[in-house]
């Protein structure tokens with residue numbers, strides 16, 4: 190995983206408000222040379238969180254980036270070379286990423302971070318609902334229109350459902366997490 | 372690179388050996404994949420020198436095509452570790468640099484619109500209703516420039532409405548209608564090959 194990818198990723202654990210930047214635990218770093226494209230670096234510069242890149246590069250053992258950087262430095266070939274190296278040539282091959290708020294560890298193996306969440310770590314994205322059907326989609330629309338909590342929506346949907354059928358409370362969701370499936 | 376050359380290169384990639392039905396794992400064929408990326412590059416300039424993400428990368432065809440066309444940084448995302456291993460191997464064989472992340476697309480959390488272009492062949496939502504919409508919604512949050520995606524032609528109006536009204540699209544255009552051969556990977560397919568009409572879409576996200 191390049192540090193460019195690290196600069197984009199945020200912790201996705203439910204309830205985390207500021208999941209960026211992820212901490213880095215290093216077991217193995219590899220370097221892979223790639224051709225430098227000044228155009229790419231100049232374009233990307235304004236999108237990079239500089240401090241996160243500096244800290245990440247130090248974590249993987251590269252200490253050449255300056256603490257502060259501004260666009261005027263892009264004129265310097267030496268700066269571009271270092272920026273390029275840190276951003277694109279250093280790979281976290283083995284290790285982990287750490288959520289800055291909860292400390293949750295996302296292992297990195299063969300350069301691939303595993304950001305899969307356990308069921309209880311997922312947000313309100315209905316990720317835990319296996320039986321997603323039209324009613325679940327209706328909830329999502331609901332979701333955007335109002336700002337009801339997941340629980341409130343489930344209750345409203347259950348009431349809705351009771352009006353049309355006589356079946357027991359809310360069969361449409363069996364995620365085991367929301368009150369409707371309890 | 373010429374279109375034929377690109378099609379030839381991605382045509383040599385390995386495909387799923389043990390596809391998982393519930394994840395709708397069928398490969399994006401070389402014909403469609405090469406045309407999709409070739410159009411993105413040559414008609415819109417959305418690939419070379421860009422950051423490109425391949426959502427539900429599977430065997431990794433779309434991301435590989437992007438890398439071959441000169442994308443600076445390509446990230447493939449899939450929920451399935453076997454698919455990622457296959458994509459990883461395919462990238463090695465082609466000698467292209469591609470990054471992978473194992474994640475459910477629904478649960479991605481990235482800092483702002485951090486990639487330029489998303490390319491994807493999402494699950495059509497035949498096994499898990501709404502899966503296609505989850506992909507579309509997330510891609511439009513993460514891309515700053517364009518999203519290229521395949522959706523069944525039968526859902527065209529729904530896709531357009533959802534993209535423009537509910538998700539973050541400022542424009543939604545069908546570039547062409549294609550035939551998608553879903554091979555008979557799955558027992559529940561009665562015919563040998565199911566030929567589905569799909570639209571190749573280009574969406575532009577709002578900023």
Ligand SMILES: C[S@@+](CC[C@H](N)C(=O)[O-])C[C@H]1O[C@@H](n2cnc3c(N)ncnc32)[C@H](O)[C@@H]1O
Pocket residue numbers: 394395396397398399426427428429430431432433448449450451454474475476477491492493494502
């Ligand atoms: C139609 S295939 C895409 C094929 C791919 N473009 C290729 O060239 O082989 C859909 C892919 O999406 C993945 N997938 C399904 N649901 C997903 C989810 N929620 N998050 C991430 N990936 C998912 C599947 O594992 C599968 O590889």
